[in-house]
Amino acid sequence: MTGATEATAGASPAPEGRRKERLDRGLKVRTEGLYAVNSYREITYLVGPRLLLILGLAVLPLLLPNLYWQRVLCVAGAYALLAISFDFLANYVGLVCVGGAFMTGVGGFTAGIFTYYLHVPWPISILLGTVLGAALVTLIWLPSLPLRGIYFAILTFMFPFLARGVILALGILGGTEGLGPVAGMDNIWIENYLVIVVLLVAVFGLRRLVGEDAGIVLRGVKDNDMAVQASGISVTRTKAKGLFIGSLAGCFAGAYIVHLYNFMGTSLFATDYSILPIAAAVMGGSGTLAGPMLGALILTPLSELLRGFGQLRVVLYALVLVGFILFKPEGLLNWLTRKYHQFEKWTKV
């Protein structure tokens, strides 16, 4: 009898006569998105983590010691948006985008052109850069959307390099030197809170979207595109919509960075913008959308500390990436969620 339970208990070796038991804590959730809340304790249990995130981000700029770290927060916010964009595209639309830098580049240059050449005020430039940039990115990657498999990933990998090459070869948009100064926001508090608000909107908005009907169609494309086609819905059009939504976050990051640094150049297509968000997404927990944000908020300050060591930070992201994919593929937030909803205890057998 005892032997049988231990045999079914699975691969992890347990000490004699004891085994680990996992219990659900708090509410039983019957289906996704349908809760039965009937006490303040349960409300706190549900709302707690969300509130913690909102309040934490709201207070964060006030706690930072100096301007330097506030600037780091701005950059971290931009990276976090890119990480959310990657996570959304990869896990809810089924498009693996390894070229986030293309989004920052297109979004950044689009917004920068409006501010630099046309002297449009920055809020409008950023808005235009985000929307037009996302439309442009979607349009450029559109031909590869009907294809399955890794075509999209390969294509997205090449485009930042190619775009950079084209700008350098043609000498347009400032060529090698870049263009500046681009009139920016010039107020660290605006810079901080703009990116925080957009981050929160992106996280909660996208989490809401993937539970809504439109989001479910997107997830359907990822799970089984043939069934979606047989349901009379164009897979390419659906993917394009998903790509546009994902690009919005990425292009905003680019437009924001241009106005943060008051400069635009081919550095907007740098590999950092592609790799750090992926590392953050994998580290934070794929498919959670909030996890990648946390990942970026952890990784960016870390890489700032390593700035003195040249390329060491890129090596760091890559190492984090390999480590998490191989040894902890669920990521931080999935792990934390599990710990929050369940607790483990040893029981006698």
Next chain:
Amino acid sequence: MNDEVILEIKGLTKQFGGVTAVNNVDLTLHRHDILGVIGPNGSGKTTLVNLITGFVKPTKGKIIYLGHNITGKTPHVIADRGIARTFQVMRPYATLAAYKNLIVPLSSPRVKRMVGGSLGDRDAVAIDILEEVGFERDAYVPYKLASSLPLGYLKRLELARCLALRPDLIICDEVFSGLSMAEIATMVPVMERLHDAGLTIIMIEHRLRELFRLANRVIVLNFGSKIADGVPAEVMEMEEVKAAYMGTEAVPC
């Protein structure tokens, strides 16, 4: 019986490399028919379905649906016209609850067009459709994760996905295969109800006993060619059908 022609296939041929999967098939289907398609393994039944629904482009031939030429159209356009199909290999949207699987067809342009605006709460509609095909609402089966459903329910889910599209023509690719006798016994009335509700059905099936109860017409495919077409009882008496489908031995059913 209504005599309106819903689907007309002329000289349909598909070659994969050197293999002819479907060879010069002609077919006329009237509204409110239940057509059975039978034939030995590899006789081109599923290819025929894929050709009609646009997942495979024909080498030659024409498919006319409700007077429109749909040859070579993409699958979603054909589905939008009102041809729904099940898949032999079921891959539900595994990360979603069963009823959420129906949200995809319920969000399609066709459904929007047909209900003329808002459908109301799509979840409620989805659960109603699932109940129709035998998901017990009281046992919370529609709320279960699609990946946790047993085979019998997956087959019904496929059927429900088709129904949600509000089609005129349903093509069922072996919805009975792999089910137990008891499960089939509950599926047959479902199909009868669908037929009574005015649907035209094409059934590809190996379970001849149930098929002959339902179908009013049967075609037999062998090596991609149509070798027989007619009322079930007549077709099964034809010598070439016996030879091709069951060998020359006695008929088992």
Next chain:
Amino acid sequence: MDILIYGLVNSFIYVLMAAGFTLVYGVSRLPNFAHGALYVLTGFLVWTFVNSAGLNYFVSILITVVIVALLGAFLYRFVLMRVRGMPVSEIIVSFAVALIILEGLRLQGIGGFKGFIGSSYTLPTFIDRTVSIAGVVIDAQRLLIVGIGLAIVIFMWIFTRRQKIGLAFRGMAQDEHAAMMLGIDSDLMAVLALAVGSSLAAIAAVAIYPLGQVTAETGYHVLNAALAVCIVGGLGSWMGAILASFIFGYATTFASFMGAAKYQDVILFGLIVLVLIIRPSGLFGRQKELEERV
């Protein structure tokens, strides 16, 4: 005539760059994004062996090719094998490994390591002379590239048709599950494919590097070239890859003879976009139409 011959050379440069990637993808459906990094690593290892260890040039090349092949095998066994079948992770992990190698080579200031930065790293040519063919003066190294490229193409052609392992490779490339049922070890094949693919990258590196400088940037460039060739030719197709190499080779040569050498990237970009619009799955690519069995 100039365009004809230099175009041929450039075409074979593309063939060499893409050969390893195509082989690995063709056999085991693994997108090896570390391809370019292995290429660069070869350059640095050979340079180190020759200049720091004082080894003979050919000996160092031999050792390096073996090391890189082993590295490819290890890359599969210890990294890629764990994420096999998850395309997202395959791409990300191999890309991350590439970054570790490429950016690692550029590290500075740790343990007295100076980092391979700058223009002082070059490999010598094998034969330092020029030949005249049909009135066109060309250096021997470029001829060698054509020779090696041709040799690889012919070798792969014979190998996959005659040898038992080669046939297993082809079996894997066509239908992995069927091949596994016939007793072909999928993992062993993938290890071999990565080893052979990596050594092809290494051979390409020793053939091409004497024409320029050894820098980490070339890693990205080579990977991009390989990916571009595969996208245009159709993923995993040898014929497509060779054809695409010739298209790129002659297009860029033509451009540089028209005095527009710096527009290479623009041309590459244009070609890729054009092919994607006209034939999204590449010239020889076959998009899987249906997953159900007929």
